[in-house]
Amino acid sequence: MATAPSTFRPQMDADEEAALLDAIQKWVDKEVRPVVQKYDHDDVWPEEIVDQMVEMGLFGATIGQEYGGLGLSAVTYAKIVALISSYWMAITGIFNSHLIMACAVERFGTPAQKAKWLPKFASGEIRGGLALTEPNAGTDLQAIRMVAEREGDDYVINGTKTWISNGIKGGCFALLVKTDPKADPRYKGMSLFIAPKQEGFTTGKKFKKLGYNCIDSAELIFENYRIPADNLIGGIEGQGFFQATGGLELGRINVAARGVGLAEGALRLATEYAQLRETMGKPISEHQAIQLKIGEMVTRARAARLLTFDAAEAYDRGDRCDMEAGMAKFYASEAAVANSQDAMRVFGGYSYSKEYDIERLYRDSMLMCIGEGTNEMQRIIISKQWIKANPA
Numbered sequence: 001m002a003t004a005p006s007t008f009r010p011q012m013d014a015d016e017e018a019a020l021l022d023a024i025q026k027w028v029d030k031e032v033r034p035v036v037q038k039y040d041h042d043d044v045w046p047e048e049i050v051d052q053m054v055e056m057g058l059f060g061a062t063i064g065q066e067y068g069g070l071g072l073s074a075v076t077y078a079k080i081v082a083l084i085s086s087y088w089m090a091i092t093g094i095f096n097s098h099l100i101m102a103c104a105v106e107r108f109g110t111p112a113q114k115a116k117w118l119p120k121f122a123s124g125e126i127r128g129g130l131a132l133t134e135p136n137a138g139t140d141l142q143a144i145r146m147v148a149e150r151e152g153d154d155y156v157i158n159g160t161k162t163w164i165s166n167g168i169k170g171g172c173f174a175l176l177v178k179t180d181p182k183a184d185p186r187y188k189g190m191s192l193f194i195a196p197k198q199e200g201f202t203t204g205k206k207f208k209k210l211g212y213n214c215i216d217s218a219e220l221i222f223e224n225y226r227i228p229a230d231n232l233i234g235g236i237e238g239q240g241f242f243q244a245t246g247g248l249e250l251g252r253i254n255v256a257a258r259g260v261g262l263a264e265g266a267l268r269l270a271t272e273y274a275q276l277r278e279t280m281g282k283p284i285s286e287h288q289a290i291q292l293k294i295g296e297m298v299t300r301a302r303a304a305r306l307l308t309f310d311a312a313e314a315y316d317r318g319d320r321c322d323m324e325a326g327m328a329k330f331y332a333s334e335a336a337v338a339n340s341q342d343a344m345r346v347f348g349g350y351s352y353s354k355e356y357d358i359e360r361l362y363r364d365s366m367l368m369c370i371g372e373g374t375n376e377m378q379r380i381i382i383s384k385q386w387i388k389a390n391p392a
Helices: 014-032 036-042 047-056 074-085 090-108 111-123 240-276 288-317 322-352 358-369 375-389
Strands: 128-131 147-151 154-165 172-178 190-196 201-206 217-228
Touching: 014 047, 014 074, 036 358, 047 090, 074 090, 074 240, 074 288, 090 111, 090 128, 090 154, 090 172, 090 190, 090 240, 128 154, 128 240, 147 172, 154 172, 154 190, 172 240, 190 217, 190 240, 240 288, 240 322, 240 358, 288 322, 322 358, 322 375
Parallel strands: 128 172
Antiparallel strands: 147 154, 154 217, 172 190, 201 217
């Protein structure tokens, strides 16, 4: 089994963190809010926004400072993600998928791999993501079929990945494969590679989606794709399952933070609208039916935020936090769905109009219940870890 290095990261000074979040808020107000509807409705890659995120260092947010990254704690990172997601969730997926790839290299890579790849990941010179899902393998990662065969100093890879974020625009991926398809148990035959785009690696078309627009979700196709054995993360076969799932702790904290942002964004929009919209001679915020909904929305958003930061703090301490990350991801994503639905009811008929941002939050929210492991699987993980920690 791969030994996971500590994820300990010190908390940023409170004043420094406040200044960083203020800068992010000003960027969102000036650059993001004016263009989000156009990009979302046209489903176009937001190149200018991505370039700005590169300049701000978001592609190196959680990468160590020794490699040129910002070295942010998971707590500060989660606050950034929640803030941006409360206005436009999709763009946080562009750098989050990239950072999960970087996390795998930073936590499990050899010194040479870290020195070669992490500075380029941190600067945004090379951007990419995590390639796990296949047509017949999603939550059940051990069911993947993509195979890497050793040939001298290289590996030759064949197979297909699907629904990969940054699939078209990304240039490199942490790629989960089978190096020993006959291994029993199956996870012992899995390995994780650093896979840059080159000959033998092509992408299919961009998938059309209900929401989460702009970010490209695509199929990755590998046909006699040859890479050096030096690209095997950690240099030892059979460690890939634990390397990939270790990175998903950070990924689930990110999804939880996105859920927080969506829940808080829906609450903000509903609160503003309820005070402006009048029926029966008074703002609808004065009607008890609306007050009941807003009261529930406030509570959900707050609980989601607290669970998410609880998981992020555990991650920063270096603790195993699959249960905490699972709880945060499960609750915050469901809070995002519930709050967006309640906000739709507050807006009434206008909620169906593309002129109002609430319809985007509604479309985007359901993905949070599916991505980075379904909420059904999260409940199983939570239960198993809880029972293990509390034997009869």
